[in-house]
Amino acid sequence: MNKILPSINANIMGSDYRVEESRKPRFLCLHGFRTSGEILKKQLNKWPESVRQKLDLVFVDAPFPSQGKSDVEGIFDPPYYEWFQFNKESLEYIQDCMIKHAPIDGLLGFSQGAILSAALPGLQAKGIALTKVPKIKFLVIIGGAKLKAESWAEKAYALPIECPSIHFLGKEDFLRPHGEELLKSVIDPFIIHHPKGHTVPRLDDKSLQTMHSFIDKIQKIVAEEENESDVQSQESIHAT
Numbered sequence: 001m002n003k004i005l006p007s008i009n010a011n012i013m014g015s016d017y018r019v020e021e022s023r024k025p026r027f028l029c030l031h032g033f034r035t036s037g038e039i040l041k042k043q044l045n046k047w048p049e050s051v052r053q054k055l056d057l058v059f060v061d062a063p064f065p066s067q068g069k070s071d072v073e074g075i076f077d078p079p080y081y082e083w084f085q086f087n088k089e090s091l092e093y094i095q096d097c098m099i100k101h102a103p104i105d106g107l108l109g110f111s112q113g114a115i116l117s118a119a120l121p122g123l124q125a126k127g128i129a130l131t132k133v134p135k136i137k138f139l140v141i142i143g144g145a146k147l148k149a150e151s152w153a154e155k156a157y158a159l160p161i162e163c164p165s166i167h168f169l170g171k172e173d174f175l176r177p178h179g180e181e182l183l184k185s186v187i188d189p190f191i192i193h194h195p196k197g198h199t200v201p202r203l204d205d206k207s208l209q210t211m212h213s214f215i216d217k218i219q220k221i222v223a224e225e226e227n228e229s230d231v232q233s234q235e236s237i238h239a240t
Contacts, residue, residue: 022223025105025138025215026056028097030113032143034070034080037061040110042076043200047211051203054215057108058101063093083112091129094120098133105222106138106163110200111175114144118182119156121163126155138218139165143198145178146185157185164221166190166214172197190214 031040037059044052066080083090094116098104109117121136123129130136144167147153167189169179175198183189192210194201203211 022219022226024054024056025218025222026058026101026103027106027108027138027140028094028101028104029057029059030083030094030107030109030117031059031062031081032111032113034066034068034082035072035076036079036081039072039076039080040113040200043110046200046202048203048208051208051211051215054219058097058104060097060101062113063090083116090116091120091123095130095133098130102133104133104136106136106140106218108140108142109144110142111144111198114141115147117141118144118161118165119147119152121161122156122159123152125159128152128155135163137163137221139163141165141179141182142168142200143170143173143175143179144168144182145175146182161186164188164190164214164218166192166211168192168194168201170194170196170198170201174198 029037029040029044031037038061041057041059044057061079062081062083064082064085066078066082067085070078070080072080107117107120109115117139118141120129121139124131124136139161147156165186167179167183167186169176169191171194173179173196183191190210190213192201192203192207194204194207201207
């Protein structure tokens with residue numbers, strides 16, 4: 001999607017304009033239990049370039065080194081990391097990552113990373129987490145569920161999840177019933193059903209169409225916000 005801004009580089013219909021590509025929606029990507037950001041990156045390479053090239057994906061490792069055996073040993077190389085450990089949590093760490101890699105528009109998560117991602121908009125709305133960064137605008141939830149920690153769960157889902165989101169539900173995924181339960185707290189979600197288990201699935205023709213519809217929606221939101229920001233900047237310049 002393009003946006004047209006004033007410039008002295010080209011002349012169209014008597015006025016000066018330049019055509020500038022609006023930026024891609026940027027996602028902080030949260031990997032699964034005892035894996036890593038690099039592993040999630042490899043898992044998402046199953047998706048076609050037509051999807052990946054439209055998103056700005058930032059991969060980070062969870063803050064805690066794995067304290068046990070990983071299910072992906074022998075498939076993906078270590079090191080492996082965890083998002084939770086012995087009552088220690090990673091909310092401040094995620095906020096620091098969002099500041100470091102700003103602007104972050106949304107969260108993409110798989111498995112444990114998806115459970116955490118889906119809980120964060122509600123925790124942010126309640127002032128419990130991510131208080132120093134802009135509101136989370138989008139979610140990509142792959143093999144997710146509701147957070148079970150009692151200290152957080154009541155607040156995380158006290159309000160419906162209103163931001164645009166897309167959810168992947170695997171027919172053979174042991175978390176599928178919990179992912180369906182999560183959907184009850186989500187307004188107007190995009191949903192992709194796939195025949196696999198607890199994994200990042202490949203996209204068939206139907207799921208690819210759903211994914212592109214989701215991306216088109218969030219790209220439009222990002223472009224509109226950028227245009228509004230540009231207008232405000234121009235007004236501020238003229239006012240001085």
